[in-house]
Amino acid sequence: MTEAPARLPASRYVLFLAPAVLGCLLDLWTKSWTFAHPEQFQGKGWWLWEGHAGIQLSLNEGALFGMGQGQVWLFAVCALVAIVGIPLWLFRYRAAEDSRLTFAMGAIMGGVLGNLYDRMGMHGLTWDRFYAQREGPVYAVRDWILVQWDDRWVWPNFNIADTLLVCGAGTLMLLSFFGERDQPQGDDEA
Template identity: 55%
Template sequence: MDQRAPIPFNRHLTFWALACLGCAADLWSKHYMFSQPDLLAHDIRWMWEGHAGFQLSLNEGALFGMGQGNVWVFASCATAAAVAIPVWLFVFGAARDRGLTIALGCILGGVIGNLYDRLGLPGLQWANWDSARSGTVHAVRDFVLIARRWPPQGQFDVWPNFNVADSLLVCGAIALFLISWRRPDRPPTPESAVAS
């Protein structure tokens, strides 16, 4: 890839639009779900009985709840990623690749959505969730519940609750994996980079 070719304007538009829309969808959906009285009362709102619905939870860890209690480590990593991704794309020129730009736009939207929660910006208080704790909640707000009963009359297996930001992060990571397997037939020219 010719590193001297200018980065097309549509790459900036694509990246920032995906990041902003993804983050907005995440924050709006969290705000909406965490304002529902039945969910705040710890009820489950089933969309498909026994399989998919909504249930509120707070995650002080990372993906699948790993690393519970290390909220500031994850917040620091998210801050570094929020700076590094645009720099890599637009300063070092990785944005010449459309697929990479799309995947990283989704990832940045998810990173910022969850970072907002880790910084305690929603203003939730622990006293409303756990009577043994006090202070501001610095945890990711999750609400999507996926469960299955196995065997059919047995106990539920529940997937860890997640949110829109988590979905963006996972889809972006899968896209990056698939992009890494891509083998172009020939190196792109500056003209093809601008056209795509």
């Protein structure tokens, strides 16, 4: 008879939930705050560092760099799959034994949740606030962070959820190339 694996420590749940919940809340709060300022609509911006970093509101009906414009529901379905699959993989199939992987997946989950909220139109925005020729509810991700080097090199607007997704994915990539897995609790050999 095989022995049941040891329970995951509570710290693994905290390592996952902290970036997921706090990241999602920070993302939704910053989007709500920035989009509450109508003077930022219609492509206008507010510079924090003149010519390089600021706030400019935009709506993205696609994914990374605006790819897949109009495929909002496809990305929403992918997000729902991730919301189920990530915790299942981490906690049922024990990938959460690695604390760094758990934290990275928590960051990814925070980004997924923040952008899914927008894709579902839960923010309550309507298109006419942005484009007079368009009507109805907005089912798009709210982006607001503007970064550019000069007028020729302008990075596509993004938000905190996007930052969480990129940092989480970057951490996963670094772990896959350079990281050794954490040793599961209780498996130390003396």
